[in-house]
Amino acid sequence: MKDTASGPTTAVSNPPVQPTEAYFDQGDITRISATRNVPQPDRELTKLAKLIDVSKCIGCKACQSACVEWNDTDPGVGENVGVYENPHDLTPDMFTLMRFSEWENPVTNELEWLIRKDGCMHCEDPGCLKACPAPGAIVQYSNGIVDFNHDNCIGCGYCVTGCPFNIPRISDTDHKSYKCTLCSDRVAVGQGPACAKACPTQAIVFGTKDDMKAHAAERIEDLKSRGYDNAGLYDPEGVGGTHVMYVLHHRDQPGLYAGLPEEPRISPVVEGWKGVTKTAGLAAMGIAAVGATLHGLFARPNEVEEHDEIEADRIVDGQEPRDGGQL
């Protein structure tokens, strides 16, 4: 009989020798795309988070390699167009991507090389899930992981429309949407995500969200002592916080890091589309259809009368109206 894994609190521990059962499963789902009234689980798992300390990243791309290996994707052989990003964007086969930005700091006159590991942020309030029309294609677990269930994905691209971070990518081959899973399959058996496991500088760490916030606070204190007065944690409130967080040396200017959004939130356009448009639209169509049917059944139809025919005869054939014909 297999033991149940415990929730991971770090990515550095090695897996146990004995196989273990997953510590969370379908029963821990709190949100399901295109599904109302999801029954809430009895227990609430400890919130997890991945913390990416941009100031410690050396841009080695070990995380990308580990991601490709664990998820068994095949991004293909790249093409050098003179930039460090490889591939040049997230793809259905590349769930995470080092984005390199060069920035001349006007205060210090130093050239700073800012490297951000891009990928799904695992929002507490996920825009992809809100936009998705396919029941069960996107789920959220109570530990914060937002996962795609490809069996239910229809490839419409609404998740792309809904995501505030431009993350999901639709495959040209199987027409399904792909993104980082936060290695939900590893996490379920007590292991941290592959990228965090592989990171040689521990710029990527993983554990409970509380631990990660505490660790981030230490790192920020350290950065501040080194002159980065604006160092801070990126855990944006607009999306309810995220389960992938960044320590940024320039928290006041997230846009420096390859366009990380300043105040991400689900676009009000998307909220309006999925909210009032849906309700009001369905109501309008329903009322019109029912109203027309009822009126059609009970109101007096507009019927051609005898004298219309007579008048038509007169116009077409020049005939005088027969008796009874009136104008």
Next chain:
Amino acid sequence: MARPQFSERGDHIASHEPIRVSRYRGFTRANHWVTAACLIVLAISGLALFDPALYFLTGLFGGGQTTRWLHPIVGVVLFVSFALMFVQLWRLNLPRREDAKWMAHIGDVVKQNEDKLPELGKYNPGQKFVFWGMSGLIILVIVTGVAIWEQFFPGLVSIPVRRIAVLVHALSAVAIILVFIVHVYAAIWTRGTLRAMTRGTVTGGWAYRHHRKWLREIAARDNKGPAE
């Protein structure tokens, strides 16, 4: 010969005993029904992706993936089909002075006080509303539809534009369904109308009652005089 004002050149008295007036030739009718079939498929498949409560409708097309693939293709067919219809119908759908009077008497239209209504050409303002409403809305849905067509135009517009496109697409589609309901309802409530799109002809009485100027013009053109 000058262009007829109230009728198409092809509209004619098809028979005299009883009077039948040809309103739509076969091509136009086929064109109309292709458009109608497309619109119904689009409405059902679109509604399925519009609200989760209607997602089960994807089953009619063989599942979500097929629905996602089929919807825009049918959309293109509808657009082309409607465009063909547009070039045939637009001229007589231009607004005319008498339309204002008809609109002002919309209550009498519903109450069937026919003697209070002006004489009209081939289309009444209600029909013109359906025509121009559909024309404008179909342009909106095709433009926004292409913008959100993930399979063939994934990067055509930026994501913020895409959000607006998807909203406009949904709103226009709802409006199209409402206009569609008006269209179907009016065609059924006004008895004798459906045959114009099935057999292509209407009765003389129908033409006299609803489109008198149209009938007069055709009758005047039917210069062979009364049959027999």
